[in-house]
Amino acid sequence: MNPEFRISVAPMVDWTDTWFRQFARIFTKKAWLYTEMITAPAILHGDLSRLLYYDSAEKPLVLQIAADSPEEAARAVNAAVPFAYDEINLNVGCPSDKVQKGRFGACLMAEPELVRDIITAMKSTSLVPVTIKHRIGIDDTGTYDHLKQFVQIVNEARPSRYIVHGRIALLKGLDPRQNRTIPPLRYEDVYRLKKDFPHITVDINGGIKTARDIESHVPFIDGVMIGREAYENPASMVWYDRLTGEEAPPPSLSYRQVIACIHKLDQRMRASGEPPWRLYRHLSGLFKNMRGAKEFRRFLDAKAFKDPAAAPTAETLYSLLPPQTLDTLLGET
Numbered sequence: 369m370n371p372e373f374r375i376s377v378a379p380m381v382d383w384t385d386t387w388f389r390q391f392a393r394i395f396t397k398k399a400w401l402y403t404e405m406i407t408a409p410a411i412l413h414g415d416l417s418r419l420l421y422y423d424s425a426e427k428p429l430v431l432q433i434a435a436d437s438p439e440e441a442a443r444a445v446n447a448a449v450p451f452a453y454d455e456i457n458l459n460v461g462c463p464s465d466k467v468q469k470g471r472f473g474a475c476l477m478a479e480p481e482l483v484r485d486i487i488t489a490m491k492s493t494s495l496v497p498v499t500i501k502h503r504i505g506i507d508d509t510g511t512y513d514h515l516k517q518f519v520q521i522v523n524e525a526r527p528s529r530y531i532v533h534g535r536i537a538l539l540k541g542l543d544p545r546q547n548r549t550i551p552p553l554r555y556e557d558v559y560r561l562k563k564d565f566p567h568i569t570v571d572i573n574g575g576i577k578t579a580r581d582i583e584s585h586v587p588f589i590d591g592v593m594i595g596r597e598a599y600e601n602p603a604s605m606v607w608y609d610r611l612t613g614e615e616a617p618p619p620s621l622s623y624r625q626v627i628a629c630i631h632k633l634d635q636r637m638r639a640s641g642e643p644p645w646r647l648y649r650h651l652s653g654l655f656k657n658m659r660g661a662k663e664f665r666r667f668l669d670a671k672a673f674k675d676p677a678a679a680p681t682a683e684t685l686y687s688l689l690p691p692q693t694l695d696t697l698l699g700e701t
C-alpha cells in the first residue's frame with residue numbers, strides 16, 4: 369500500500385476524548401486521530417486548557433471545529449495555535465438539530481461560498497493544514513452534480529484534504545443516528561469526485577470496518593476514515609499500521625500487553641485527578657466478538673467506576689481474560 373495512504377479515526381462527540389485517543393494509541397501509532405467537534409464559540413469563550421488539552425502521544429492529531437462565520441473561525445483557529453495540533457478540520461457533515469440551529473455542520477453544504485470563506489479565514493491564522501469533512505449532499509441537493517459544484521466552489525480556498533462521508537444527510541426527519549445508517553452509502557460518488565478533481569486529496573468515510581474494506585478503497589482514494597468500528601471494536605485498530613506500508617508488521621499484541629498499557633493509562637489518569645470511569649467507559653468494546661467479552665463488559669459497568677476504589681487492578685483484568693494474542697482472536701472475528 370502507498371505509505372502516503374492515510375487511515376484516520378473519525379471525530380465523534382462524547383467518544384473521541386483524550387482518554388479514548390490515548391487508549392487508541394495502544395493499537396495504532398500511525399493512524400490520524402481527531403478530537404470531538406468543538407464549536408468556534410466554545411473555543412472563544414470556554415476554558416481552553418480543558419477544551420484543547422491532549423497528550424503528545426495522541427499525535428498525529430486533528431482538531432475539528434464547527435463554525436458559521438469566517439471571522440469567528442479565524443479567531444478560534446488562532447486561539448488553538450499554541451496547542452500545536454497537526455491539522456485543523458472544519459465540520460460540514462454533522463446533521464444534529466442543535467448544530468443546525470447554530471448554522472454549523474451539514475447545513476453549510478447549502479452555502480458553499482460561506483464554507484469557502486470560512487476555510488480561507490481558517491487558513492489565514494493556521495500554521496498547519498486546514499481540511500474539511502462533509503457529506504456527499506443534503507436533502508434534495510443530494511446528486512453528484514451538486515457535490516461537484518460544492519467542491520468546485522470550496523476548492524477556491526484550497527483545503528488540504530476532503531474527508532467525504534459517502535451518504536447524504538436528511539436534515540429534516542432523521543436524527544443524527546439515523547443519518548448514519550438510513551441514507552445509503554454511495555462510495556462511487558466519492559471515487560468520482562477524486563477522478564474529476566485528481567489534484568485534491570480525498571479520504572472516504574462511512575461504513576468501513578475490516579481490513580478488507582479498507583483495502584477495497586485503496587485504488588480509488590487517498591485515505592479512509594473509520595468511526596464506529598474503531599470505537600466499538602478497538603482491537604480492530606491493530607490492522608491500521610499493518611496496512612499502511614510498515615515494512616515489518618508490528619509485533620502482535622497480547623491481552624497482557626494491552627491490559628498493562630491500560631493499567632499505565634489508569635495510573636496517569638489518577639495522578640491527574642480524573643475519575644477512572646472517564647477512561648473505562650471507552651473500553652467496553654475491547655474484546656468484542658471474543659471469548660470473555662461479556663464478563664469484561666459486565667465488569668466495566670461505568671457506574672461502578674464512579675467510585676475510584678471500585679476500578680479494576682491490572683491483576684483483576686488479567687484474571688478475566690484468556691492469554692490469547694489479539695492476532696489470533698482478530699482472525700476469528
Ligand SMILES: Cc1cc2nc3c(=O)[nH]c(=O)nc-3n(C[C@H](O)[C@H](O)[C@H](O)COP(=O)(O)O)c2cc1C
Nearest residue numbers: 378379380381404405459533574575576594595596
Ligand atoms: C457518537 C458519534 C459522534 C459523532 N460526532 C461527530 C463529530 O463530532 N464530528 C463529525 O464530523 N462527525 C461526527 N460523527 C460522524 C463520524 O465522524 C462518521 O462520519 C460517521 O460515524 C460515519 O463513519 P462510520 O460509519 O465509520 O462510523 C459522529 C458519529 C458518532 C457515532
